[in-house]
Amino acid sequence: MRCFKRLCCVPLLACFLLFSSALPGVTASAATTLTLSASPNPAGNYVALNWTNSDKSQPYSYMLYSKSSHETAFQSIPSKASVKVLNIYPDVTPTVTFTTWQGQNYTLPKSASLKIWMETPNQYDPKGFGKGLISVDPVSITSFNASPNSYLKNSDGTYKYDTLYFGAWDAFASEDLSAAAETVTDAFIKTGRGVLFGHDTMVNNDTISMPNFFKLAHYCNIQTISHYTILGNTQIKVFKKGLLTNYPWQVGDIGTVLNVPMSHSNQMAFGDIWMTYQQPFTYPNSTLVTSGLGTNNFYLTSWSNAAMIQTGHSNGDATPDEQRVTANTLFYLSQITTDTSWSDHKGQDLDAPDAPAISGITHNSGRTQYTVSYSSQDNATGYQYYVESTGENDGMKYDSPTISTSIESGMKGYSIAVDNNPSGVPDGSITTTAGSYTFARPSGSGFYVHIAAADNVGNVSAVSTYHVDELVSVTHPVSVGYAINPNSAAPFTAPDVQIVNNSTIPIRVSVQSLSASAGGSLKLNDVPPSKYTDWSKLTSVQTRSNIALGLGIRETATGSGTWSEIDRTAPLYASDITDKTPLGVLNPNGAAGTLELTAKYGLAWDKAYTSVHSLSLFFDLTD
Amino acid sequence: MKKGIKKLLAGIVTLAMLSLAAVPAFAATTTTDSGTGSVTGSVTINGSISPLTISVTHPINVAYAISPDTGTFTSPDIGITNNTKTAVNVTVQSLAAASGGTLTFTDVDPASKSWNTLNNADSKKYIALGVKAKDSTGWNSGYSTATHWATTPSPLLVGSLNPATTGTLTLTADYGLAFDAAYTANHSLVFLFQLT
Numbered sequence: 001m002r003c004f005k006r007l008c009c010v011p012l013l014a015c016f017l018l019f020s021s022a023l024p025g026v027t028a029s030a031a032t033t034l035t036l037s038a039s040p041n042p043a044g045n046y047v048a049l050n051w052t053n054s055d056k057s058q059p060y061s062y063m064l065y066s067k068s069s070h071e072t073a074f075q076s077i078p079s080k081a082s083v084k085v086l087n088i089y090p091d092v093t094p095t096v097t098f099t100t101w102q103g104q105n106y107t108l109p110k111s112a113s114l115k116i117w118m119e120t121p122n123q124y125d126p127k128g129f130g131k132g133l134i135s136v137d138p139v140s141i142t143s144f145n146a147s148p149n150s151y152l153k154n155s156d157g158t159y160k161y162d163t164l165y166f167g168a169w170d171a172f173a174s175e176d177l178s179a180a181a182e183t184v185t186d187a188f189i190k191t192g193r194g195v196l197f198g199h200d201t202m203v204n205n206d207t208i209s210m211p212n213f214f215k216l217a218h219y220c221n222i223q224t225i226s227h228y229t230i231l232g233n234t235q236i237k238v239f240k241k242g243l244l245t246n247y248p249w250q251v252g253d254i255g256t257v258l259n260v261p262m263s264h265s266n267q268m269a270f271g272d273i274w275m276t277y278q279q280p281f282t283y284p285n286s287t288l289v290t291s292g293l294g295t296n297n298f299y300l301t302s303w304s305n306a307a308m309i310q311t312g313h314s315n316g317d318a319t320p321d322e323q324r325v326t327a328n329t330l331f332y333l334s335q336i337t338t339d340t341s342w343s344d345h346k347g348q349d350l351d352a353p354d355a356p357a358i359s360g361i362t363h364n365s366g367r368t369q370y371t372v373s374y375s376s377q378d379n380a381t382g383y384q385y386y387v388e389s390t391g392e393n394d395g396m397k398y399d400s401p402t403i404s405t406s407i408e409s410g411m412k413g414y415s416i417a418v419d420n421n422p423s424g425v426p427d428g429s430i431t432t433t434a435g436s437y438t439f440a441r442p443s444g445s446g447f448y449v450h451i452a453a454a455d456n457v458g459n460v461s462a463v464s465t466y467h468v469d470e471l472v473s474v475t476h477p478v479s480v481g482y483a484i485n486p487n488s489a490a491p492f493t494a495p496d497v498q499i500v501n502n503s504t505i506p507i508r509v510s511v512q513s514l515s516a517s518a519g520g521s522l523k524l525n526d527v528p529p530s531k532y533t534d535w536s537k538l539t540s541v542q543t544r545s546n547i548a549l550g551l552g553i554r555e556t557a558t559g560s561g562t563w564s565e566i567d568r569t570a571p572l573y574a575s576d577i578t579d580k581t582p583l584g585v586l587n588p589n590g591a592a593g594t595l596e597l598t599a600k601y602g603l604a605w606d607k608a609y610t611s612v613h614s615l616s617l618f619f620d621l622t623d
Numbered sequence: 624m625k626k627g628i629k630k631l632l633a634g635i636v637t638l639a640m641l642s643l644a645a646v647p648a649f650a651a652t653t654t655t656d657s658g659t660g661s662v663t664g665s666v667t668i669n670g671s672i673s674p675l676t677i678s679v680t681h682p683i684n685v686a687y688a689i690s691p692d693t694g695t696f697t698s699p700d701i702g703i704t705n706n707t708k709t710a711v712n713v714t715v716q717s718l719a720a721a722s723g724g725t726l727t728f729t730d731v732d733p734a735s736k737s738w739n740t741l742n743n744a745d746s747k748k749y750i751a752l753g754v755k756a757k758d759s760t761g762w763n764s765g766y767s768t769a770t771h772w773a774t775t776p777s778p779l780l781v782g783s784l785n786p787a788t789t790g791t792l793t794l795t796a797d798y799g800l801a802f803d804a805a806y807t808a809n810h811s812l813v814f815l816f817q818l819t
Contacts, residue, residue, distance in 0.1 A: 367660055445659040473657040479667040486675040486708060497666060502655065512663060520670065536708065540818040549668070597668065603675055604709040604818040611670035620661035 034400035036387045040347070040407035045457045047347030047407055051340050051387045051400060058393040061338050063192040063305075066346060069382035069406075075272075076192060076304050077346045078243060079337040083130075085330055086151060086161040087114040087138045090173030094316070101127040110316035111169040112138040117323040118330075129323040131248050134330055137161070145178035152188060159193060162334035166213070167198020168312030177212035189219050191390070194305045194333025196326075199312030203266045205229075221271030221303035225289060229296060232264025232283030232310070236275040236299040243346035244274050244302070244332045249324040258321035261314030263299070270294040271303030275325070300325060305335045344385075349409040351379040353453035355462040356414065361449065363441070363623075370468070371438040372416075376453035376461060380408035409456035417450045418442055424450045425463055445471035473502035474509075474586075474619045486603040494597035496554060497615075501586040501593075505621060506564055509593065510582045512616040514549065514574040520610035524549075526574035529600040536603055543602025549574050549613055553584050554594040562586070563593050571598045574613070585622050678706035679713075679816045691746075691800035700757055701792040703814070705784035710763065713790065714815040715754055715771040715779045724807035728752075730773035733797040746799025752810055753795045756781050761790035770795055773810065783819050 033054040040047050053060055065074040089112040097107040100119040108115065115138055118130030125131050137160075139151050154160055164185065166172070177185065189195050197213070197220065204214035207228035214224065238245055238256040245251050251258065257278055264283045268291060276297045281288070289296045300309045307329055311322055318326070356374040363370045386402045413433035415426035420442060431437060441447070446469040453461040482494035501507045516524045522544060529548035532538060538546070550573035553566050565585035572581055586593050656662045680703070687698035705711050720728045726747055733751035741749065753770040756762060766782025784790050 470660050471657065472660065472662045473655060474662065474664060475653050475655040476664050477666060478652050478654050479669060481669040481671060483671045483673070485673040487673065502657075514668075522672075524670075537710070539710075602709075605672050605674045606818050607674045609670075609672040611672065613668035613670070615666040615668055617664040617666065618661065619656070619664060 034387055034389055034398055036385060036400040036403055038347075038383070038385055038403055038405040040405055041343070042349065042407055042409045042456070044343070045345070045348050045407070045409055047344045047383060047385075047405060049342045049344055049385060049387070053340070053389055055391075055398075058391050059338065060389045060391055061191070061336050062340070063335055063337075063388045063390070064342060064344065065386050065388060066344065067384045068347075068350065070350065074384070074386070076335045077344060078332055078335055079339070079342045079344075080162060080334045081133065083134045083163060083331055083334040084161045085114070085118070085134060085136045085163045085165050087112055087136050087165045087167075088141050088144045088151075089114075089138055089167065090169045090175045091140050091142050092169055092173055092315075096316070101132070108138055109140070111167070111173065111312075112140075113168070113316045113318065114138070114165055114326070117318055118327060122320075124320060124324075129249070129320075129327040130330075131327070133248060134327060136165075141166075141172075141175045141177075141181075145175075145181045148178075148181040148184035152184060159188065159191065161193070162336065163194035163196060163330050164188065165196045165198065165330065166201050167196070167309070168316065168318075169199075170313050170315050171200045171208060172198065172210065172213075172312065176210045177216075179212060182212040182215055186216060189216065189306060192305055192336045192388075194330070194335055195219070195307075196329055196333055197306070197308040199263060199310045200266065202308055205266065208266065216306070217267070219303065219306035220301060220308045221269065222301065222308060223268045223270060223294065225266070225268055225296065228266065229287050229289055230264040230266050230283060231277060231281050231286040231288055231296050232262060232313070233277040233279075233281050233286075234260060234262050235278035236260055237278045238274070239276045240272055240274045241350065242274075243348075244300075244325075244328050246348075247328060247345050248331060249328055251321065251324050251328065258325070259319050260299070260311075260322045261317040261319060263310040263313035265296045265298055265310060267308075268294040268296050269298040269301035269308070271301050273298045273301050275299040300329065302329070302332070305333055307333055344383075347383050347385075347405075347407060348381065349378075349407045349455060349457050349459060350381045351408075352459035352461040353378045353411060353455050356451040356453050356464045358449070358451060358464050358466045361466060361468060367470070368441055369438055370441055370449075371436055372449050372451070372466060373436045374414065374451050374464070375435055376411065376414070378408050378411045378453075378455045378459075380406035382406040409459075412454045412456045415452045415454055415460065418447055419450070420444050420447055422448055422465065422467070424448055424465070426450050426452045428452070428454065428460055430454060445469070469504050470621060471503055471505075472507055472619050472621065474507060475500040475502060476617065480597070482597055482599070484599070484601055484605070486605050491603065492599050492601065494599075497551070497595040497597070499586065499593050499595065499617070501588055501591050501619075504588050506585050506588055507619050508582055508585045508622050509595075510580045510618040510620070511551070511572055511577055512580050512618040514551065514572075514577055514613060514615050516547075516549075516574070517612050517614040519612040522609040522611045524611050528575045529573055532600070535600050538602030538604055540602075540604040540606050543604040544606075544609070546602070547611075548600035550576075550598050551595050551615070552598065554596040560587060561591050563591075580618050675708060675818065677711055677816050677818065679711060679814075680704040680706060681814065685794070687794050687796065689796070689798050689802070691802050694800060696794075696796050696798065698794040701754070701794070702789050703784065703792065704789040705786055705816075707818075708786055710783045710785045710819040712783045712815075712817045712819050713781045714817065715781060715792075716813040716815040717778070718752060718754055718771060718773040718775075718810060718812045720750070720752075720773065721809040721811040723809040726806045726808040728808050728810075732774050733772065736797070736799075738797045738799055741799030741801055743801040743803050746801040747803075747806065749799065750808070751797040754792050754812060755795060757791040757793040761788045766790075778815065 036051040067074040094110040115136040356376040413430035416431040417426040449466040524547040550571035552571040728750040753772040755770040762782040771779035
């Protein structure tokens with residue numbers, strides 16, 4: 001029956017290929033129709049996937065493939081909610097005794113510590129770092145090498161485990177896979193099930209050689225360095241963000257430094273590198289090697305459903321950070337399911353909102369309260385999916401068409417910091433959800449407002465900074481002198497009063513007061529220019545008593561190097577000033593404006609006199 | 624016989640001729656005021672004022688004539704022109720007989736003598752000479768129509784003249800007629816010109 005079906009499928013398959021060459025990994029059959037749908041769930045920050053298979057003639061297992069808008073190639077993704085792991089450990093003498101969260105007591109070689117890490121309660125989770133999602137069965141490498149399938153499969157030939165873990169001990173206690181175990185493991189990997197290789201397993205150089213293990217290195221996209229070359233540290237740094245770094249444990253964003261026992265690499269990774277060693281490398285004789293896209297600076301690398309972690313160099317020791325990373329990696333590698341739905345927690349909103357656009361800032365009349373206005377919008381992360389089915393009877397693989405979706409968690413709010421630091425960064429906590437924020441003015445002549453937008457899953461935008469500069473700096477003469485020579489055709493002469501705005505902001509220039517003051521041989525009275533219709537007819541007494549002294553802007557037009565606004569074109573006389581009177585606004589950054597003195601006065605001066613006026617100018621911000 | 628009188632006209636002018644020409648002072652040192660939000664800047668404005676030059680044009684001498692045969696006294700007008708930019712007051716500061724002629728009169732009050740009956744000796748000795756505004760032309764309102772006699776002890780403010788305006792004074796006299804020969808006599812007339 002299966003043979004007939006395959007024969008019938010051949011011409012149909014050829015036809016399908018002609019019209020579907022754009023599909024990834026096309027091995028579809030016209031008789032086997034896989035359909036996949038995706039529904040983003042922004043609140044849960046995942047994408048719900050459902051697929052159907054038209055072929056009911058045999059059971060199928062499935063592997064999901066995904067590619068985000070930030071990735072260049074499809075990779076398989078987790079597809080199970082709980083994980084069963086077989087820990088194949090090297091034979092060592094030290095043992096550990098422990099009790100799992102389910103109350104079972106064990107005494108195992110220390111190299112089999114994975115079960116302790118995943119299943120014993122700790123201060124971080126009562127079910128261990130596996131959170132009750134990961135269960136571990138241990139078996140020694142000696143036993144596994146002798147009869148691998150008896151550990152991997154049920155009596156009906158189905159696999160027991162989602163993922164294998166080879167580890168963890170320094171040099172893997174110099175125990176390689178047997179040829180049989182290598183073959184079985186290869187077959188296991190080819191089903192899409194996960195394998196995590198520990199420290200010194202995938203190594204084949206002039207000092208350490210695990211030839212059978214290394215036959216599987218290509219699954220991890222790992223290559224050897226023929227000469228023993230190591231690089232390591234007790235600190236690692238998150239290099240790539242994704243499911244592996246945040247499910248079921250949040251281990252930190254890119255750049256987060258994690259603490260691990262001393263370990264090192266001894267090979268080149270060309271796949272996805274999730275964590276690198278922090279520089280400077282403290283492991284003795286560390287040597288950095290790069291080759292094309294490959295590097296030996298990796299602590300954890302993966303490629304599809306296989307990965308390598310450097311846990312094991314310190315003989316069973318593991319920090320909480322390392323145990324979290326291990327739990328996440330085991331979950332990540334469990335990628336084969338017989339279910340037809342999956343909530344893809346790797347399909348997350350990874351894109352931060354746009355950096356806020358700051359539209360402006362206002363203040364109250366006393367400049368004690370400021371309000372900044374801004375806006376931003378969240379960005380979606382796009383995903384493409386397809387599902388690959390494998391007939392459990394005939395091993396044939398079929399792919400669904402590729403579908404696209406996107407997930408956007410939406411804006412949560414804004415994190416805002418106000419300080420005197422031009423490079424300040426908000427702490428990430430939500431200050432407000434509104435599009436404006438009012439705050440008390442910090443001390444100093446200026447301040448900075450830093451705003452970052454955050455979406456509902458914690459993606460934080462780039463920081464937008466607004467500088468409020470309120471430093472007023474103006475240069476003007478300390479004194480000027482005018483002269484009245486009644487015998488001259490132009491009796492009144494006075495130098496210009498030049499004002500230079502050194503500020504980086506426009507400054508309004510006002511006259512606060514102008515009045516006669518003591519200090520000369522004669523103190524004149526400030527009268528309006530209209531007091532006399534003909535000042536030339538003043539008597540000597542009137543001349544010695546009254547003057548109409550004023551000032552105004554000499555420039556008649558605005559310009560970039562001078563006034564940006566001229567409020568008064570007519571002279572402002574001393575007698576007119578009852579309050580602060582604006583004259584104009586000077587442009588910033590060295591713009592200069594000129595005030596000129598003017599006067600109405602008598603001519604009947606009977607002798608020489610001196611007279612003093614006090615001019616008080618007021619410079620302030622324009623907004 | 625005509626008698627001449629030499630008049631000395633002196634313009635007493637307040638000539639505080641300080642050489643403070645119209646030299647504009649330049650801005651001196653500058654200062655920079657800085658502050659947060661606003662700042663006040665003070666500028667001292669120093670005024671330097673020169674006195675006005677009074678300029679008046681007048682004759683430096685005038686001559687009067689006494690003709691006893693016809694009993695007439697004749698003299699030219701004394702024109703005073705104000706060249707100043709403002710009005711000036713014209714004051715007769717003094718008028719007094721002066722030496723230098725063939726006679727030196729004694730100034731007396733016009734009412735103190737019976738002038739038509741003076742003998743030769745008294746005619747050569749006494750005269751009542753005065754000066755006054757000829758008419759209103761040129762003078763600002765309020766000018767004085769009084770005569771300043773040489774015996775008047777206090778100066779007489781005749782009136783004020785606007786710029787570029789001429790006012791006219793004239794001499795008047797009472798005198799004897801019994802001159803036995805031709806004589807000359809001098810008087811000194813002093814004006815004071817002031818800003819109004």
